[in-house]
Amino acid sequence: MPAGHTDTINTMTVIRSGMVLSGGKDGMAVLTNTDSGEIYQGWNNETEVNKICYRNYVARHSLIAGGRDGSLKHWMFSMEHSKTPNAVFIGHKFGVTGLVNISETHFVSGSRDCSVRLWDLQTTQCVRNQTVNRNLVTHMAYNCAKNLIAQTSEDKSVKIWDPRSLTLVTEFPRKRHIQMFCEFDGDRLFSCSNGFNNDGCEITSYDIRNPRLIKEVRGHEGNVTCLAILQLEQNKRTLVSVSSDKQIRGALIMKVFKVLKPIWNQDVPFEADNLQVCTYPDGHIIVSGGKGRLIHYQAKFAAQRVLLDVQLTQTPATIRQSTSFHSAQ
Helix, strand or coil, rough: CCCCCCEEEEEEEEEECCCEEEEECEEEEEECCCCCEEEEEECCCCCCEEEEEEECCCEEEEEEECCCCCCCEECCCCCCCCCCCCCCCCCCCCCCEEEEECCCCCCEEECCECCCCCHEECCCEEEEEEECCCCCCCEEEEEEECCEEEECCCCEEEEEEEEECCCCEEEECCCCCCEEEEEEEECEEEEEECCCCEEECCEEECCCCCCEEEEECCCCCCCEEEEEEEEECCEEEEEEEECCCCEEEEEECCCCCEEEECCCCCCCCCCCCCCCCHHHHCEEEEEEEEEHEEEEEEEEECCCCCEEEEEEEEECCEEECCCCEEECC
16 A cells, blocks of 8 residues: 655644644645555645644534645545645745644744744635744644744744734743754643754753743754654653654653653664654654655553554555564663
């Protein structure tokens, strides 16, 4: 059974356990069952998909794809293949590199044109637009409980926005390296940076209640490209990171001390350009990379070690079931 992408997977988001929506350099958005490898549906965006977000309101499933050409396209899930998007949003001058859904009628995007925009889905119009000098957006994350958007940038800063007014709530002090990705975990925020040979390549945790930097963690030796929160057991929450050093790492999120405790790392057995990661409950990890490749792991604690079972490996040519391996503590 063939893979859904023929080139680098740039972005992934979870629909539910076992189902991932991805966008790639090949211009495709793809819905994949990561248990079986079956491709449920694909959409040809006709331009490289940098970011993607999933929408589900009144049982109407849809996605928005942010393109390298600056366009945003709204596609509906359907039993019948559609070559035409439901709506197209034009306004960004350069590639869309941040995208979050905030309500039934609105979403927010960020771009390499240094702007952050609030869009009305029904009118396809830009409701608000804020442009910040040198704010080349790299990623956006939404905290629905706090109604806040976090954003990383090539200006080496991490910013927090109020999505209702698009006002800048907090801008943390700039770091030494470009911030690549961010992820909320309740009152905490994590970001990761680029770097080389242990210069940079760090993961940073922030407190968003009393805005401040909490901790920096290092270990990767290349650009840390993506993060995801993983629930291993009831009391074990883990931050999973992937990097251009071809490694996937896990660190326990310690509630008492609000720090990260590294617990395992493992080489990813395929080309690692622009790696992405997302997670399901009960220890399931999906990692993607170059040439449309994708791996489904399940992580479990065993004898004070972490066991990573490879559930499925997907490539454009073939999908093969594999065995498990152990990751040292």
